Amino acid sequence: MRYLIDTHIFIFWMSDQLQRLQQSTVDLIASTDNEIFVSAISAYEISLKRKLGKLSFPENISGCIQSGGFLELPLTGKQAELAGDLNLVHRDPFDRLLAAQAIDQRMALITLDATIASLGAPLVAA
Numbered sequence: 001m002r003y004l005i006d007t008h009i010f011i012f013w014m015s016d017q018l019q020r021l022q023q024s025t026v027d028l029i030a031s032t033d034n035e036i037f038v039s040a041i042s043a044y045e046i047s048l049k050r051k052l053g054k055l056s057f058p059e060n061i062s063g064c065i066q067s068g069g070f071l072e073l074p075l076t077g078k079q080a081e082l083a084g085d086l087n088l089v090h091r092d093p094f095d096r097l098l099a100a101q102a103i104d105q106r107m108a109l110i111t112l113d114a115t116i117a118s119l120g121a122p123l124v125a126a
Contacts (some may be wrong), residue, residue: 002035003028004073004102006111007042007094009126011057014064025110025126037073037107038065041097079104089118 005013012020013029029036043062049055058064065072075097083093083100090096095113099121102109108122117123 001033002037002105002107003124004037004039004098004105004107004109005029005042005070006098006109006113006116006126007039007045008112009110010038010042010065010068010070011046011055014057014068020112021126025124028124029110036070036110037105038068038070039073039098039101040075041094041101043072045094073101073105075101076104086119090115095119 009021009025009029012018018026028034043065046055046057046061050057062072079100080097082104083096086096086099090099095116096119098109099116099119101107102121108124109116110124110126112126114123114125
């Protein structure tokens with residue numbers, strides 16, 4: 001199976017905060033039977049929050065994605081347009097883009113944010 005992880009899931013994984021996730025989620029992400037993706041959107045969100053002083057995270061986010069055993073998912077114009085067309089119930093632009101990528105790529109989005117469900121992406125509750 002192929003999954004996209006939300007930014008906070010990636011941060012928890014890389015900062016060894018796995019206790020914040022259900023054991024079933026840890027097992028799903030760790031399983032070599034699954035392909036786990038981190039979006040370029042997450043790299044942007046982390047970089048921006050780091051610049052604003054809201055987050056401490058290592059430099060070279062792409063390197064962290066690779067060292068964590070994840071695959072990097074680029075953003076396409078089609079996905080950006082889809083994000084803009086999603087309902088306006090959930091306005092967080094990062095979440096909207098991640099949901100659009102999950103919908104477009106037919107992946108479930110692993111997240112702790114249940115409000116993303118309003119955007120129509122299939123979710124796995126972390």
